[in-house]
Amino acid sequence: MTGTIVERPDLADPATYDHGIPHAAFRDLRAMPGLVWNPSGPWGSGFWSVTRLDDLVAVSRDPMTYSSELGHIQIYDVDEDVRAVRASMIDLDxxxxxxxxxxxxxxxxxxHVQGYVEDIRGRVRSRLDSFVEAGGGDWVSAVAAPIPIGVICDIMGIPEEDHDLMIEMTDHLVEGTSSAELDPGAYGNTRPLRELPFNSPAAHGVEEYARNARRQRLDNPTGDLLSELATAEVDGERLSETEYARFFQLMIFAGNETTRSAMSHLATHLVRHAEQFDRVRSDPTLLDAAVEEVVRHASPILYFRRTATIDTTLAGTDVAAGEKVVMWYASANFDEAHFADPMGFDVGRPKVPGxxxxxxxxxxxxxxxxxxxxxLSALISEVLDRGLRLEPAGDPVLVSSNFVNGVERLEMTVVAGG
Amino acid sequence: MSGAVHLTVDLDRCIGIGQCEMLEPEVFRLDDEDGISRVVDGATLDRARAAEVVERCPSMAISIVEDSPSG
Structure with a gap:
């Protein structure tokens, strides 16, 4: 059988996500037999969309057939000659x-992360203190953004005074997946954008920062993760400066933008599903389930792509070697075959399947x-302990991206608790 | 311990996520040197629980040793 060909919507177009995850479109795609072919666009050749959870898991667990290394893990094409320069471990098999x-x-x-719990709680408390004191404000910039960047920077060993710079640069990386434009020469970049992760000059800024951090730590190791990484050996060799920089960029991006998205969406759920959080307050054993439900709904990363290494068949659709296969987490997390009332927010869902x-x-x-x-657990429990109640003070401003389900701004007023 | 089974970790597949150690700290321990999961000597799990732990390993590195004692 061949896949179904549809004209709409173009899942590679950032505009498709202007109002958040296009749930109705994904529901239609999940109902279609086989995989659905998304035709080519300005960003490159077409791809197979994997929208059901079972199919997604099959792809995810079979790197021999569905490679991260062969093509690129984002939808857009990357020139062969720069692939290796751009690659971090997420792009390898x-x-x-x-x-x-x-x-x-x-x-x-x-x-190991148990060891970070006090640091995390401290950051959560101080951010909520300021937010409550101000009577509310932009939940993203006041709470959801600074907490994860602070935590990942602490783990890596990046000093507090550089945290805002990390937020700024990783925000620009996201713009590389949107239609927003940053000056190609920003952050002193002189390289062609196609050589840079996310095609963004901010990746150059991150890389320069990482190279400096590596040199400093090789001279004066401090015992932080960046020092360990600088001296660590793979097969008897240290990471090269470029490999180190890619590692750095991956950690600073993934450790920050994603959790920020989940924490941003959390605020909306606290408002819309207050009764669910009341359940958690009266039964703290539901806290873990609440975290999972927030993460499921947030689906901070919309997709990752794989590339077929051989001719194969998936969900009855023939996939040719070299074709792109895109795993839509933002669809599979709402697969009605796995989640009863998938659009509902329910802290009582079973743990398996997750x-x-x-x-x-x-x-x-x-x-x-x-x-x-x-x-997330620290933030939710702190919010519940304080009896914090929020009310929206305006519509959320979403990040324009086909890759992350981010929130740029979310004005909230504190109406109770503190 | 009716239905207790032994488990094994595929050391090439394990990437040290630590889900197993979190679920069953008496049975799994991430090695301090290489960060890879090991089964504690002689440790067993009830078959149903073992199946759940196997299912929840994100890297599919855990399996039940099928010739393990059944009883």
Whole structure:
């Protein structure tokens, strides 16, 4: 069978996400047999959309057939000659990926992130204190953005005075997935954009910062994660400056933008589903489930792409070697075959089967999942302990992107608690 | 311990996420050196719980040792 061909909507077009995840369109796609072919556009050749959870998990867990390394993990095409220059471990397949990932995996295990809990709670408390004192404001810039960047920077060893710069640069990386434009020469960039992650000059800024950090730590190791990474060896060799910079960029982006999205969407759920959070307040054993439900609804990363290494068949659709296969987490997380009343917000959902917002399993499962869970858990429990009640003070301003489900601004008023 | 089974971790597949250690700290321990999960010597789990832990390993590195004692 061949896949179904549809003209609309173009899932690669950032405008498709102007009002958030296009749930109705995804629901239609999930109901179609096989995979759905999204035709080519200005960003490159067409791709197969994987919208159902079972199919997504099958792709995610089979890196031999669906490679992260062969093409690119975003929809747009990357020229062959610059692929290796741009690649970080997220763009690699096992076994190389496995060796790189093991360099830092121990810093992000559930056991290890327990050690960060007091730091996280401290950051949550101080941000909520300021927010309450001001009577509200922009939840994103006051709460959702600074907490995760503070936490990941602490873990990596980036000083407090540079946190705002990290927020600014990673915001610009996201713009690389939208229609917004940054001056190609920003951050002193002189390289062609196609050589830079997210095609963004901000990636140059991040890279320069990382190169400096590496040099400083090789001269004066401080015991932080950046020092460990500078001296760590893979197969007897240290990471090159470029490899180090890619690692840095991946951690600073993934450890910040994603949790920020989930924390931003959390505020909306606190308003819309106050009764669900009342349940959590009276039964704290539901806290973990509330975290998962926030993450499922947020689906902070809308998709990752794989490229077929061989001719294969998925969901009855023939996929040719070299074709793009896109896993839409933002669709699979609302798959009615797995989630009863998928659009509902329910802290009583069973743990298994879970959502795929951290990935569908396999080698690329979100490195920071335990950290993100702990941050969200700390924020929710602090909000509930304070009896904090919010009311929207304007419509949310969403990030224009086909890649992240971000919120740019979310004005909220504090109406109770403190 | 009716239906207790042994488990094993595929060391090439494990990427040290630590989900297993969180679920069953008596059974799994991430090695302090390489960060990879190991099964604690002699540890067993009830078959149903073992199946759940297997299912919840994101890297599909855990399996039940099928010749393990059933009883």
């Amino acid at each position: 096992p076994p190389v990926h496995t060796r790189l990932r093991r360099l830092i995996s121990s810093a992000f295990t559930p056991r 959502h795929v917002a951290f990935g569908g399993g396999g080698a690329h499962f979100c490195l920071g999942a335990s950290l993100a869970r702990m941050e």
